[in-house]
Amino acid sequence: xxxxxxDVPEVPTGSRVNYLNAQYGVKSWLFTTDxxxxxxxxxxxxxxxxxxxxxxxxxxRLHLIEPQGALVQPETYNKLFTMHGVIMVFFFLVPSxxxxxxxxxxxxxxxxxxLAFPRLNLISWYIYxxxxxxxxxxxxxxxxxxxxxxxxxxxxxxxxxxxxxTAVGVFITGFSSILTGLNFVVxxxxxxxxxxxWFRLPLFIWAIYATSIIFILGTPVIAITLFLLALERLxxxxxxDPAIGGDPILFQHLFWFYSHPAVYIMILPGMGVxxxxxxxxxxxxxxxxxFVAFSSLSIAIISFLVWGHHMFVTGQSIYxxxxxxxxxxxxxxxxxxxxxxxTATLYKGSISYDAPMLYALGFIGLFTMGGLTxxxxxxxxxxxxxxxTYFIVAHFHYIMVGGAVMAYLGGIHFWWPKITGRLYPDGWxxxxxxxxxxxxxxxxxPQFMLGYLGMPRxxxxxxxxxxxxxVMSSAGASILGIGYLIPLIYLTWxxxxxxxxxxxxxxxxxxxxxxxxPPPTExxxxxxxxxxxxxxxxxxxxxxx
Amino acid sequence: xxxxxxxxxxxxxxxEDMEQQREADSLGMWVFLLTEIMFFGGLFAxxxxxxxxxxxxxxxxSHQLEVRFGALNTAVLIGSSLTMxxxxxxxxxxxxxAQVGFLITTMILGAAFLAIKFTFEWHHDYVEHLVPGLGxxxxxxxxxxxxxxPMFFCFYFFMTGLHxxxxxxxxxxxxxxxxxxxxxxxxxxxxxxxxxxxxxxxxVDIVWIFLFPLLYLIGGRYMGxxx
Numbered sequence: 001x002x003x004x005x006x007d008v009p010e011v012p013t014g015s016r017v018n019y020l021n022a023q024y025g026v027k028s029w030l031f032t033t034d035x036x037x038x039x040x041x042x043x044x045x046x047x048x049x050x051x052x053x054x055x056x057x058x059x060x061r062l063h064l065i066e067p068q069g070a071l072v073q074p075e076t077y078n079k080l081f082t083m084h085g086v087i088m089v090f091f092f093l094v095p096s097x098x099x100x101x102x103x104x105x106x107x108x109x110x111x112x113x114x115l116a117f118p119r120l121n122l123i124s125w126y127i128y129x130x131x132x133x134x135x136x137x138x139x140x141x142x143x144x145x146x147x148x149x150x151x152x153x154x155x156x157x158x159x160x161x162x163x164x165x166t167a168v169g170v171f172i173t174g175f176s177s178i179l180t181g182l183n184f185v186v187x188x189x190x191x192x193x194x195x196x197x198w199f200r201l202p203l204f205i206w207a208i209y210a211t212s213i214i215f216i217l218g219t220p221v222i223a224i225t226l227f228l229l230a231l232e233r234l235x236x237x238x239x240x241d242p243a244i245g246g247d248p249i250l251f252q253h254l255f256w257f258y259s260h261p262a263v264y265i266m267i268l269p270g271m272g273v274x275x276x277x278x279x280x281x282x283x284x285x286x287x288x289x290x291f292v293a294f295s296s297l298s299i300a301i302i303s304f305l306v307w308g309h310h311m312f313v314t315g316q317s318i319y320x321x322x323x324x325x326x327x328x329x330x331x332x333x334x335x336x337x338x339x340x341x342x343t344a345t346l347y348k349g350s351i352s353y354d355a356p357m358l359y360a361l362g363f364i365g366l367f368t369m370g371g372l373t374x375x376x377x378x379x380x381x382x383x384x385x386x387x388x389t390y391f392i393v394a395h396f397h398y399i400m401v402g403g404a405v406m407a408y409l410g411g412i413h414f415w416w417p418k419i420t421g422r423l424y425p426d427g428w429x430x431x432x433x434x435x436x437x438x439x440x441x442x443x444x445x446p447q448f449m450l451g452y453l454g455m456p457r458x459x460x461x462x463x464x465x466x467x468x469x470x471v472m473s474s475a476g477a478s479i480l481g482i483g484y485l486i487p488l489i490y491l492t493w494x495x496x497x498x499x500x501x502x503x504x505x506x507x508x509x510x511x512x513x514x515x516x517x518p519p520p521t522e523x524x525x526x527x528x529x530x531x532x533x534x535x536x537x538x539x540x541x542x543x544x545x
Numbered sequence: 546x547x548x549x550x551x552x553x554x555x556x557x558x559x560x561e562d563m564e565q566q567r568e569a570d571s572l573g574m575w576v577f578l579l580t581e582i583m584f585f586g587g588l589f590a591x592x593x594x595x596x597x598x599x600x601x602x603x604x605x606x607s608h609q610l611e612v613r614f615g616a617l618n619t620a621v622l623i624g625s626s627l628t629m630x631x632x633x634x635x636x637x638x639x640x641x642x643a644q645v646g647f648l649i650t651t652m653i654l655g656a657a658f659l660a661i662k663f664t665f666e667w668h669h670d671y672v673e674h675l676v677p678g679l680g681x682x683x684x685x686x687x688x689x690x691x692x693x694x695p696m697f698f699c700f701y702f703f704m705t706g707l708h709x710x711x712x713x714x715x716x717x718x719x720x721x722x723x724x725x726x727x728x729x730x731x732x733x734x735x736x737x738x739x740x741x742x743x744x745x746x747x748x749v750d751i752v753w754i755f756l757f758p759l760l761y762l763i764g765g766r767y768m769g770x771x772x
């Protein structure tokens with residue numbers, strides 16, 4: 001997709017005014033309304049949360065090296081997996097791609113100066129920070145041990161840990177998601193550049209749009225659910241506790257009504273990133289643009305109808321279980337459409353193996369495994385065997401880490417030259433991608449075995465026969481941990497010492513590559529006029545550099 | 546593209562023109578209201594499930610409420626929606642004094658709603674020991690259903706409290722709008738803040754239209770089927 005005016009002045013980085021050097025000082029960051037700066041604020045915050053959440057995971061894996069537990073008391077172990085889950089789900093995965101890459105790219109990709117509501121965007125970040133503070137306070141004040149799912153009545157009547165501060169933190173952060181989603185929807189509807197029709201939008205935008213719909217419709221329900229939970233805990237009114245007249249299954253219905261769609265909040269933006277990476281590094285148009293675009297929307301819609309598959313064994317009626325099972329199989333169709341279309345895009349493309357592409361190829365393999373094992377769990381009979389075991393843990397980590405985090409890192413590596421105006425060392429980046437891929441599989445593939453053999457999740461101890469797989473998993477986790485630290489180091493290094501990136505180092509299509517790197521505060525010298533479809537790689541001579 | 550030198554009042558730099566800005570503001574509020582519907586929707590769904598499970602207790606609870614005050618408040622709120630709509634109309638035809646007058650009337654009606662709610666209803670409930678967590682007393686004449694009456698009141702206070710919170714936020718917004726209107730910030734070309742705040746105000750009104758029958762009128766006590 002090119003514009004009528006591709007006129008990028010060849011001025012070396014540093015002498016040109018861009019969004020990074022337009023203003024200096026802490027205040028210019030804390031009071032900015034520039035979507036690009038807010039994206040960087042989010043990037044710093046969620047990276048911090050990612051490493052805190054990852055730290056808990058490392059402690060867990062260390063503990064599980066020995067069958068009787070090597071490190072902590074069982075009570076502490078319960079807190080470790082809870083804090084890991086809460087922080088990773090609500091404070092890293094949900095905001096990860098939308099709040100960083102989405103914030104940065106949505107206006108750039110559609111040819112706008114900013115999001116529709118820049119101040120609201122800044123407020124969203126502050127709300128996120130306040131929510132994160134509550135949750136971190138809960139960590140310091142003794143932790144929380146309910147599991148990230150907060151199942152009642154344990155969470156409302158029995159747990160003696162900081163349930164309320166955690167729930168308040170999640171509740172508050174939810175509004176950050178809602179407002180971000182609102183901002184994206186309005187921006188995508190109303191602020192597209194002239195000629196940027198819906199079917200010329202990059203597929204990343206379609207994915208962000210679908211994600212925003214889930215933010216808007218799902219998040220309020222978890223907010224009200226956590227509010228009711230806090231109310232029950234404070235006033236001892238039976239809402240969810242059966243001993244005082246409540247219904248614990250209702251909590252699970254309400255919780256999963258949000259939390260299953262939330263899975264797609266985490267994976268849909270990653271799928272959007274994938275469409276950008278696969279097309280750029282195979283120099284081809286996407287195979288079946290409209291199928292990929294509508295599969296995002298259908299995933300968003302169907303995701304609201306499948307929550308009951310989390311409750312096959314918790315006393316919901318067999319007929320509800322049957323229907324939820326069928327609907328869960330349905331959601332596999334649009335997901336598979338995407339995987340097949342990416343693969344078809346690769347076919348006969350001129351593929352190059354830059355670091356972002358390595359993450360993208362990793363995503364295709366790992367997401368396919370994560371998705372297919374999801375079908376095991378959507379089948380009523382096999383789910384009875386696998387529910388509550390490490391099979392579940394492995395399945396959703398293949399989606400969440402193998403899918404979402406791989407896509408997130410791929411996206412960060414792809415747009416890093418645009419964000420910072422600098423190139424990172426390519427060799428290190430490819431090496432890190434490889435380390436992460438190996439570490440990830442070594443961590444989580446043994447957990448499929450463990451789960452299939454019957455090892456339950458969330459236990460601090462296990463029978464000695466499971467030790468080999470657990471040691472493998474823990475060894476993988478340490479490799480994975482190192483894999484995540486390497487990009488942290490060289491990306492930080494590149495911000496100061498990396499060679500200057502041109503406006504379009506990958507020879508990629510898309511409006512964001514037509515503006516200088518880093519972009520000026522107003523994004524474009526002049527609002528572009530779009531005359532071509534997305535991913536118009538075939539008809540242009542590709543010049544890299 | 547549009548030259549940026551000519552800034553109409555209230556124009557934000559990220560937009561191309563006033564029309565685009567007005568459409569974005571309006572869509573933004575509609576999307577926000579969608580979120581609000583899901584927010585209250587989760588609560589209403591929970592309420593309806595427990596109402597079905599514990600209907601006798603919920604009827605007893607409902608009968609403790611003063612339907613007169615609820616009905617009066619319904620009228621007050623509908624009136625405030627009318628004055629809100631009239632305030633927007635005054636902005637469209639450029640009548641500044643009428644704008645301010647209607648906005649202040651809307652605020653007064655909103656405040657009257659809250660006053661009736663807090664002083665006549667919530668205070669009365671407190672005196673009658675009907676507030677869960679603050680000395681709720683289960684009365685013997687309620688019989689076996691009595692143990693679940695606190696749940697009704699829990700929902701009653703939570704739902705009306707959340708609604709009242711929305712009213713308070715609305716009155717805060719109206720205060721700002723009144724000052725802006727007084728300073729002549731709204732013209733027939735630019736009145737988007739009034740319009741989107743009006744949408745919000747009507748939404749809060751509609752939530753009450755659902756709350757009133759759900760909380761006050763269940764059990765059909767005026768249809769001869771009551772207890």
